[in-house]
Amino acid sequence: EDKVVQSPLSLVVHEGDTVTLNCSYEVTNFRSLLWYKQEKKAPTFLFMLTSSGIEKKSGRLSSILDKKELFSILNITATQTGDSAVYLCAGAGGTSYGKLTFGQGTILTVHP
Amino acid sequence: DAGVIQSPRHEVTEMGQEVTLRCKPISGHDYLFWYRQTMMRGLELLIYFNNNVPIDDSGMPEDRFSAKMPNASFSTLKIQPSEPRDSAVYFCASSPIRLLGDTEAFFGQGTRLTVV
Numbered sequence: 293e294d295k296v297v298q299s300p301l302s303l304v305v306h307e308g309d310t311v312t313l314n315c316s317y318e319v320t321n322f323r324s325l326l327w328y329k330q331e332k333k334a335p336t337f338l339f340m341l342t343s344s345g346i347e348k349k350s351g352r353l354s355s356i357l358d359k360k361e362l363f364s365i366l367n368i369t370a371t372q373t374g375d376s377a378v379y380l381c382a383g384a385g386g387t388s389y390g391k392l393t394f395g396q397g398t399i400l401t402v403h404p
Numbered sequence: 405d406a407g408v409i410q411s412p413r414h415e416v417t418e419m420g421q422e423v424t425l426r427c428k429p430i431s432g433h434d435y436l437f438w439y440r441q442t443m444m445r446g447l448e449l450l451i452y453f454n455n456n457v458p459i460d461d462s463g464m465p466e467d468r469f470s471a472k473m474p475n476a477s478f479s480t481l482k483i484q485p486s487e488p489r490d491s492a493v494y495f496c497a498s499s500p501i502r503l504l505g506d507t508e509a510f511f512g513q514g515t516r517l518t519v520v
Contacts (some may be wrong), residue, residue, distance in 0.1 A: 326508060334408075334495065334511035335447075380447065389462065392437075392509060394445040 408512035429498030
């Protein structure tokens with residue numbers, strides 16, 4: 293059975309701090325690792341990673357994949373209160389495109 | 405496009421009643437997914453469709469759950485009879501197909517179901 297594990301489960305920081313969120317995966321016929329941000333409603337897409345060692349960046353957020361060690365990290369620099377959310381990672385694999393296995397999420401709280 | 409549209413946004417029902425959740429995917433997307441999210445179990449895939457055909461329903465918890473996709477623009481998830489442990493947020497998501505790999509799934513706003 294496919295499995296995605298995130299750590300830490302929760303994190304409390306102050307504005308301006310840098311955080312690193314971890315995601316390890318065991319996904320059969322792995323193809324991609326996706327990161328989502330979930331505030332009060334629907335998860336919204338952040339990144340999709342398919343190649344090892346290539347960093348993807350969007351503003352203060354960046355992510356990288358290590359396919360040898362089966363993990364990914366999401367970095368957020370200079371955190372703001374608006375970054376407070378649940379961050380989900382998901383592995384895509386198997387014989388059919390589109391199916392995602394999600395981790396349990398990391399709850400990030402950023403205090404002013 | 406308005407995105408994935410789910411209805412109702414909130415549903416409160418009594419144990420034993422039938423519940424139907426509805427979803428309109430993004431036009432042109434070939435995949436449709438139903439997820440359930442709880443504090444204990446996180447986001448779990450229940451079932452997904454490709455071109456209106458159910459591909460994998462192994463996540464459907466039991467026979468009380470059923471899902472249909474009669475056409476490319478509409479899907480339902482039905483629980484009959486409902487039980488308190490079915491209380492959760494149910495998300496519908498859709499994604500397009502791309503020749504060389506995965507794409508991100510686009511989520512609806514969810515239906516918060518409470519069974520009392």
